[in-house]
Amino acid sequence: MASDACTAARALVASAHRITVLTGAGVSTDSGIPDFRGSDGLWTRDADAGRAASLETYLADPEVRRLAWRTRLDSPVWTAKPNSAHRALVELERSGRLRTVVTQNIDGLHQKAGSDPHRVLELHGTLHATVCLACGATGPMRDALKRVAEGEPEPDCVRCGGILKSATISFGQELDGEVLRRARLAVLDCDVLLVAGTSLSVQPAAGLVPLAAKAGAQVIICNAEPTPYDAVAAVVLHEPVGEVLPDLSSVPPSGGGRF
Numbered sequence: 001m002a003s004d005a006c007t008a009a010r011a012l013v014a015s016a017h018r019i020t021v022l023t024g025a026g027v028s029t030d031s032g033i034p035d036f037r038g039s040d041g042l043w044t045r046d047a048d049a050g051r052a053a054s055l056e057t058y059l060a061d062p063e064v065r066r067l068a069w070r071t072r073l074d075s076p077v078w079t080a081k082p083n084s085a086h087r088a089l090v091e092l093e094r095s096g097r098l099r100t101v102v103t104q105n106i107d108g109l110h111q112k113a114g115s116d117p118h119r120v121l122e123l124h125g126t127l128h129a130t131v132c133l134a135c136g137a138t139g140p141m142r143d144a145l146k147r148v149a150e151g152e153p154e155p156d157c158v159r160c161g162g163i164l165k166s167a168t169i170s171f172g173q174e175l176d177g178e179v180l181r182r183a184r185l186a187v188l189d190c191d192v193l194l195v196a197g198t199s200l201s202v203q204p205a206a207g208l209v210p211l212a213a214k215a216g217a218q219v220i221i222c223n224a225e226p227t228p229y230d231a232v233a234a235v236v237l238h239e240p241v242g243e244v245l246p247d248l249s250s251v252p253p254s255g256g257g258r259f
């Protein structure tokens, strides 16, 4: 990596003391988990898949729920391994400069790679747990998937018999207020916001980028395609995250930066 943009990004990372990272589905494509809106994304290939992801449809239509359970059972997430982008963020955290990873991903790969789970904020929840839409009880996804594998088309809540869903945020569902509050604090309290592998088309996650820029953070966006927030970034890199993040995480600190 030798472009002017790469050199500028390396300089920003070198002088940073407090880095917050915002990741999206693009950091997990190298692990075999397709994104939604990239060139080979799930919704780019099948627009109906996007429409089925609303909470309203899930509650109203048993067929949508059964399909969702089969899709969860077959998800590439269960066998996916962290890739060089996830590992680079672990390295950056160990150097003491990366404070928080705010992720829109539900795959748990940051934690699997070794990121401190207390520093990972899962804005859109996790596929590794279930939640009952009636009583709110949560449980391990593997228990529900075991029931699906044994022939139950739609496992219900063991406590109240209510409708179970993955503990992920569907369209029409509110984000966890506490997780969002901590994510906003993390972008307000960084000197560099490193944005990686996200189309920045989902709110309120995307709104974290102008929030950070307004508060004085230098924003680096690394995404294969342009995003609606490229104009607020100090540096934009249209390069693979699997190459950019290891490169940036290897930059030694220069001792400057904003306190």
Ligand code: NAD
Pocket (backbone or CB within 6 Å): 023, 024, 025, 026, 027, 028, 029, 030, 033, 034, 035, 036, 037, 038, 039, 041, 104, 105, 106, 107, 108, 124, 197, 198, 199, 200, 201, 202, 222, 223, 224, 225, 239, 240, 241, 242
């Ligand atoms: P998105 O699909 O809207 O955007 C992903 C972006 O990453 C695209 O612009 C694509 O061009 C880019 N990209 C893909 N691979 C890349 C690579 N190797 N290097 C650089 N750029 C790359 O995803 P999003 O912005 O995260 O929003 C989609 C929503 O879907 C999120 O809410 C997320 O919860 C959910 N989602 C999660 C996963 C996951 O957990 N891995 C996968 C798909 C979707």
